[in-house]
Amino acid sequence: MAPPVTRTAAFGRRLRPFAFLATLVAAWELVCRFWLPVLDPQFSILLPSPSVLLLTAGKMIATGELLHHLADSLRREAIAFLLALVAVPVGIGMGWWRGLHEQLYPVFEILRPIPPLAWIPLSILWFGLGDVQNEFIIFLGMVFPILLNTVAGVRQVDRNLIRAARSLGAGQAALLRRVVLKAALPQIVIGLRVGLGFGWMALVAAELVGANSGLGFLINDARSLLRTDIVIVGMLAIGITGLIIDLALRRLARGLLPWSRELRG
Numbered sequence: 001m002a003p004p005v006t007r008t009a010a011f012g013r014r015l016r017p018f019a020f021l022a023t024l025v026a027a028w029e030l031v032c033r034f035w036l037p038v039l040d041p042q043f044s045i046l047l048p049s050p051s052v053l054l055l056t057a058g059k060m061i062a063t064g065e066l067l068h069h070l071a072d073s074l075r076r077e078a079i080a081f082l083l084a085l086v087a088v089p090v091g092i093g094m095g096w097w098r099g100l101h102e103q104l105y106p107v108f109e110i111l112r113p114i115p116p117l118a119w120i121p122l123s124i125l126w127f128g129l130g131d132v133q134n135e136f137i138i139f140l141g142m143v144f145p146i147l148l149n150t151v152a153g154v155r156q157v158d159r160n161l162i163r164a165a166r167s168l169g170a171g172q173a174a175l176l177r178r179v180v181l182k183a184a185l186p187q188i189v190i191g192l193r194v195g196l197g198f199g200w201m202a203l204v205a206a207e208l209v210g211a212n213s214g215l216g217f218l219i220n221d222a223r224s225l226l227r228t229d230i231v232i233v234g235m236l237a238i239g240i241t242g243l244i245i246d247l248a249l250r251r252l253a254r255g256l257l258p259w260s261r262e263l264r265g
Helices: 004-039 050-063 065-084 087-096 098-111 116-127 131-155 159-167 172-210 215-224 228-256
Strands: none
Touching: 004 050, 050 065, 050 228, 065 131, 065 172, 065 215, 065 228, 087 098, 087 131, 087 172, 098 131, 116 131, 116 172, 131 172, 159 172, 172 215, 172 228, 215 228
């Protein structure tokens, strides 16, 4: 059994990354309680304190409202993510075969700079208001980061590994599956992380105008009612959920790829 001092020190190290965050929250609470009401009581409505937000979040969780909207957003994110995984085989092909890269690169580079938000009017005309339209916008936010990181991962594979595999008689399919894919996986995982983050942002933007549920809808609906506490609770739910998704993906990747230096940070 570890000595108490050691366990206390370990617990302190776990909490250390949250020290600055705790300081910001405490300062926010003090400003909202003692400074903003002196300037103008209206500010208390426009910027609620963390304690007010905690009460609002507790009520929304108790009634199931927050969890309902969060579940709808996560479902749309998951479906779009599964569709965006098509970027992995396409990226491997573009990174491996020069001819395929030459043909697809101009197409993707024309489409990539167009923000997902610019597609919203057209997507509403194509799919109407609903889940399909939201998932299409999320897909656009995810697919290009995954594609570009996959292409980069394939092109950064050590050529000595490829030559060694070929000298041992590996065919094209075995070479791609057992050497190239495994060597490019760390970079592909980075692309998945970036893609999930961009997709999460695109989802909220799509839900602001094209959904009747989800965190984006919740924020927009609360804005029309001047419920800034609900607006900020929705924003925090987005940020915290995005952090949890990223941490879970990093943890999974470290378990599957313990040798990768790119995933240690």
